[in-house]
Amino acid sequence: MNGSNRAIPVWTLHIAVIAALWAAQYVLPDYHHGIIARVMVLACFAMGYNILFGYAGLLSLGHAMFFAAGLYGAGLPIYHFGWHVVPSFAFGIGCGALLALVIGLLALRTTGVAFMIVTLMFAQVGYLMTLWLGEWTRGDEGLTLSHSERIIESASVFIDLTNRDTRYGAAWLLLSVVLLITVVIARSPFGRVLVAIRENEERTRMLGFNTYANKLSAMVISGAISAAAGAAYVLLFGYMGATFAAIQYSILPLLWVLLGGAATTLGPLLGTLLMFYLAELSNDALNAWFPGANLSQIGIVGAALVLLVLFFPKGILGTIRERWLKWLP
Amino acid sequence: MAAVKPLLTTRNLSRSFGGLKAVDNVDLDVMPGEIRAIIGPNGAGKTTLVSLICGRIEPSSGQINFEGRDITRMPAHKRVGLGIAYTFQITSIYPNLSVFDNVALPVQRMSHARVSSRGLDASVMHALERVGLADEAGKTAGTLAYGHQRLLEVAMGLSLEPNLLILDEPTQGLSDGEIENFIKLVREIGERATVLLIEHNMDVVMQLAEQITVLNFGKVLAQGTPDAIRANVKVQDAYLGTGADD
Numbered sequence: 001m002n003g004s005n006r007a008i009p010v011w012t013l014h015i016a017v018i019a020a021l022w023a024a025q026y027v028l029p030d031y032h033h034g035i036i037a038r039v040m041v042l043a044c045f046a047m048g049y050n051i052l053f054g055y056a057g058l059l060s061l062g063h064a065m066f067f068a069a070g071l072y073g074a075g076l077p078i079y080h081f082g083w084h085v086v087p088s089f090a091f092g093i094g095c096g097a098l099l100a101l102v103i104g105l106l107a108l109r110t111t112g113v114a115f116m117i118v119t120l121m122f123a124q125v126g127y128l129m130t131l132w133l134g135e136w137t138r139g140d141e142g143l144t145l146s147h148s149e150r151i152i153e154s155a156s157v158f159i160d161l162t163n164r165d166t167r168y169g170a171a172w173l174l175l176s177v178v179l180l181i182t183v184v185i186a187r188s189p190f191g192r193v194l195v196a197i198r199e200n201e202e203r204t205r206m207l208g209f210n211t212y213a214n215k216l217s218a219m220v221i222s223g224a225i226s227a228a229a230g231a232a233y234v235l236l237f238g239y240m241g242a243t244f245a246a247i248q249y250s251i252l253p254l255l256w257v258l259l260g261g262a263a264t265t266l267g268p269l270l271g272t273l274l275m276f277y278l279a280e281l282s283n284d285a286l287n288a289w290f291p292g293a294n295l296s297q298i299g300i301v302g303a304a305l306v307l308l309v310l311f312f313p314k315g316i317l318g319t320i321r322e323r324w325l326k327w328l329p
Numbered sequence: 330m331a332a333v334k335p336l337l338t339t340r341n342l343s344r345s346f347g348g349l350k351a352v353d354n355v356d357l358d359v360m361p362g363e364i365r366a367i368i369g370p371n372g373a374g375k376t377t378l379v380s381l382i383c384g385r386i387e388p389s390s391g392q393i394n395f396e397g398r399d400i401t402r403m404p405a406h407k408r409v410g411l412g413i414a415y416t417f418q419i420t421s422i423y424p425n426l427s428v429f430d431n432v433a434l435p436v437q438r439m440s441h442a443r444v445s446s447r448g449l450d451a452s453v454m455h456a457l458e459r460v461g462l463a464d465e466a467g468k469t470a471g472t473l474a475y476g477h478q479r480l481l482e483v484a485m486g487l488s489l490e491p492n493l494l495i496l497d498e499p500t501q502g503l504s505d506g507e508i509e510n511f512i513k514l515v516r517e518i519g520e521r522a523t524v525l526l527i528e529h530n531m532d533v534v535m536q537l538a539e540q541i542t543v544l545n546f547g548k549v550l551a552q553g554t555p556d557a558i559r560a561n562v563k564v565q566d567a568y569l570g571t572g573a574d575d
Binding site for chain 2: 189192193195196199200202203204205206207208209210211
């Protein structure tokens, strides 16, 4: 009758998805191999977004700042100070968590549309900072990490993150960890409180829950996961640029989550995967049909968002859960 | 009775909205175990008064004590921890969640130690049985009949194991049969907890209340036993004779 009794199918499903993604690397052709690695990292970003938007019901329009905090938090120390990969990764996550805490303390004093605008504005400040600090970040042009800067090396281990298979493995590991964290949160008392806040905050407060503290926790977890995705991105793909702090990287996770299904554990992954391929294919198609028109995939993204909200508000897995699989977390 | 200290006291409690004094210098003493009804014409300040007590809104001035502690500035969620539970005048449940999950939240709030999911299940089902909703546990709360939604809200309040349960017009919209069951339920609750009951239905008030406080224009007009209130001329003028339309 409730989620907690369905532990076996839930865990089986998630382990199966993780296993399938591991197996995929052995059958995928080169091109798709690379795409899936990228999708897995970006799906972590979407999962981080989903904690706040899907479960707690807080629509942020500024998550690019958390992704970028991880991206630059991990990348800049490597580039400028020669840090090693592991501490940089941890530092990137820390930057995102701290930023989310500070932004949360301020933005969570508002709700609804005001919250959207406040997060949007903070993210714009973040974006402009990446340009303003151009001496360090090189702004739009960005910075590239060299091969030697992306190697984890000690007495007993040698991990080369530029290697195709290692990169896939690292992305897979991050995705698995974040996915399992999401499942645990969704099924925990904390997850239930977040959903309760989304559904009826006043009632939740009057049942004795500190809704502000719970929302702040969701914000920090969401920011930390988004930053982990950003940090992984710079380490695995070797590039950081101001584009990742721009508005479209705040809209994309929203779109991925909406497509896959908000407040479902696997929705962000599915949404990211489908949207990535949709954008790729439509980009090719647009260029083939209208050569020289220089049309951008961002239009496709916008159209998809409008269609989703109008006709498919629960997303793919949200609809499946509603119709058939009630136990889906 | 003189030796027993009141569970809840308010002193000079006031709240204004703009120029309107919704609650005006109210002194209240509620004894432990008492079922206290608060009655008064529409707009008399009943809901505002209990909202001040449970912490939904802040007083403009005055003081609230609960179990001898000053809780005037305490946030609402902490008052729940002290044992003050509130059920809303306009039914406030989680319509998109299952009946089970609606009650699982307050149960989870009360289990300070980590409970097993089986322990949670048992506590939730027990609360639903008390209000007669055990068979509906799997349904989506929003699909329940209105009367059942009211009962669900009471079950949520009960699950908080309150010392003071505030019921804001709980029988509004219930059928006669449902009201009868409800009276039984409140009596049962009243054996362990103190109940503050806002109610328009005078039959329910007269059957349940041990003490009645009558509010009018935000002020206490009268207070006493049901018989004393019934005999009070001021109350008859203000309320019972004319305003008791439902």
